Amino acid sequence: MLGLSVSNGRPVDLGLCVLATVAAVVVTLVPVPRLVSVAIGVPFLLFVPGYAVTVALFPRVIQRGTSLNSDGWNGLPLFTRAVLSVATSVALAIIVGVNLEFTRWAIRAPTVVGGLAVVTLVAATAGAVRRSKIDRDGPAETGAGSFLSRDMSSLATVMVLLAIGISLVSVAMVVGMGERGEQYTEFALLTESDSGEAVATDFPSNMTVGEETAFRYVITNKEQQHSSYYVVVRLERVGSDGSVNSAERLANFSEELAAGESVRQEHTIKPTLRGADLRLRYLLYRSQPPEQVRSNNAYRDLHIWIDVTAPPTQADDGSTDEQATDNEVVVRNDGAVGESNSTSVQGVNIASIGTGVVAGR
8 A cells, every 4th residue: 555656646545545444434334254344444443544644744655766855745755654654543543532532422433433434534535635736736845844854764753752642642631531431321111019119120911902001211311411312112013033013102202311310201101002912112212213213223222011902891791892993003024104903802911021121021
């Protein structure tokens, strides 16, 4: 990659920088074998961003046999450029991480790689523009270090020391701000015991169509910043393969919580979907929920398993019949959603309820 160019002056090395950046973003977002992730991610983190920045500062590609002084401060020899690339990449990774610490985004692989990708693409674009100008107008004494000695080894030393200094200052800023601790949100589902106390156990295993059952959820904001929360309550009929065959949305809530604040929302659930082993699910979002709510796009997910039976109806002979009509949203295999009215007779099957806020079968 160092010093590469083609006969027409196109920046092959910067093109490789862009390709390496795209590959690093892809392996961060898409599940790949760990060996592939390491093989692509490590070279990117330790070299590519710094190389793009050095090209932006010193764009000239020094060809073999070219005098260093003939290019002024627009060019760098290969070894110097390689050393500066590694040192600058390390400094940039630290700087990006420090800045993420003070934003709403946590320091994770996607956010760090994303930040470095932005820096790399901007620097590569600037380097390509500067190279184009130099190729058109010829070398000029316009480099970043024209006021320093023309000793390239001294320049490399100064740049490395500068990168180390910036890294140390960034780390000192984090230490000086004190320990922020882990940022997270507590989300719990509660119900009411026979004594009227809110508990996270003994959830109801049976409900009746049209009858209300009391629940409570608790949200505690430990994100260390003001946060908006949205809760979607759904009742789902789950197939043997774990897919959702039909569902109904029972309730929507929104909460605004300051850092450290907690809220307990008391509400009632009144199902119309009927069946055995239905999943009552609470989905928590930190932004407006999407049109299609699922566990894999929610910030937090709680659920319990219940049976919902039809209310007894009085027949002419005085007997009772548990026949009723369900109005439910049907999820087809193609992902489409439609309305279905069905009539059936459902027996009682006690669902297995766990002892935590999330119950399993």
